[in-house]
Amino acid sequence: MTPILLLGAGRMGGALIEGWRRTEAFALSDLIVRDPAATAQAFPGAVVNPPLEALGAAKVVLLAVKPQIWREAVKDVVPHLAPDAIIVSIAAGVRAADISEAFGGRRVARVMPTTAVAIGQGAASLYADTPEALEAAKALLAPVAATVELADERLMHAATAVSGSAPAYLYAFIEALEAAGADQGLTPEDSARLARATIAGASALLAQGGEEPSDLRKQVTSPGGTTAAALSVLMGEGGFGDLLPKALAAAVKRSEELGS
Numbered sequence: 001m002t003p004i005l006l007l008g009a010g011r012m013g014g015a016l017i018e019g020w021r022r023t024e025a026f027a028l029s030d031l032i033v034r035d036p037a038a039t040a041q042a043f044p045g046a047v048v049n050p051p052l053e054a055l056g057a058a059k060v061v062l063l064a065v066k067p068q069i070w071r072e073a074v075k076d077v078v079p080h081l082a083p084d085a086i087i088v089s090i091a092a093g094v095r096a097a098d099i100s101e102a103f104g105g106r107r108v109a110r111v112m113p114t115t116a117v118a119i120g121q122g123a124a125s126l127y128a129d130t131p132e133a134l135e136a137a138k139a140l141l142a143p144v145a146a147t148v149e150l151a152d153e154r155l156m157h158a159a160t161a162v163s164g165s166a167p168a169y170l171y172a173f174i175e176a177l178e179a180a181g182a183d184q185g186l187t188p189e190d191s192a193r194l195a196r197a198t199i200a201g202a203s204a205l206l207a208q209g210g211e212e213p214s215d216l217r218k219q220v221t222s223p224g225g226t227t228a229a230a231l232s233v234l235m236g237e238g239g240f241g242d243l244l245p246k247a248l249a250a251a252v253k254r255s256e257e258l259g260s
């Protein structure tokens, strides 16, 4: 599996590196990083931006640049890769067949991770065109994420909408909750402290397992009480049931566009 070549080590590539370091799945010395913005100081022990000839050592190549520039970014790299190198792409929307073609027919897996891989608590959807590529994707992601294998590549759009992008939905919800708490008279600091601890604790309760989100919701919701009053807005007309299908449809559409 090593060395692993990272093409791009920005927010998501960097999050994976941090998660591997923390979980000791892979050491920095297992990595070759190719990113114009990367420095040896940022990734001590890794081989950073070596000459192209050195890339032939890579067993696995993690494609972690923006979908809009991936073709340009891989052009000069491909001729230097080992013929049996496996490509694992995290680029949203970009199809395995297109990646394989650009990489001279090499085996390809696609992965859609979340940023919490950095603390070993990510989620990752996997799809691969061969068993070897799937194994490579699992080896990279299973140490840092709960994984789901998709049988059909087209489901990667939905997985991106419900998982890869979803931490941002939750953070946006928390921002709005904090602002609404301040609107009700709390200081912004108190509102933020309460909202963040509440969300973190509620997530930890869910992560503990054994109870459905709907059960946990009912435990908070006294009949005729304050929560029921708020949920009549959040779960009523124009609420989550209307908003989230629209939000996910927008993410799916954008994912499809990024791959076309």
Ligand SMILES: NC(=O)c1ccc[n+]([C@@H]2O[C@H](COP(=O)([O-])OP(=O)(O)OC[C@H]3O[C@@H](n4cnc5c(N)ncnc54)[C@H](O)[C@@H]3O)[C@@H](O)[C@H]2O)c1
Pocket (backbone or CB within 6 Å): 007, 008, 009, 010, 011, 012, 013, 014, 034, 035, 036, 037, 038, 064, 065, 066, 067, 069, 072, 073, 074, 090, 091, 092, 112, 113, 114, 115, 164
């Ligand atoms: N951020 C997320 O939560 C997330 C989640 C899942 C998937 N992704 C996917 O990960 C990929 C990277 O996203 P990101 O959020 O890390 O973006 P980013 O902008 O933080 O990182 C991209 C990195 O690529 C580098 N880069 C630019 N040109 C390059 C080149 N020619 N060769 C090598 N590296 C080059 C940039 O310097 C940058 O560090 C995208 O394809 C995105 O769809 C991101």
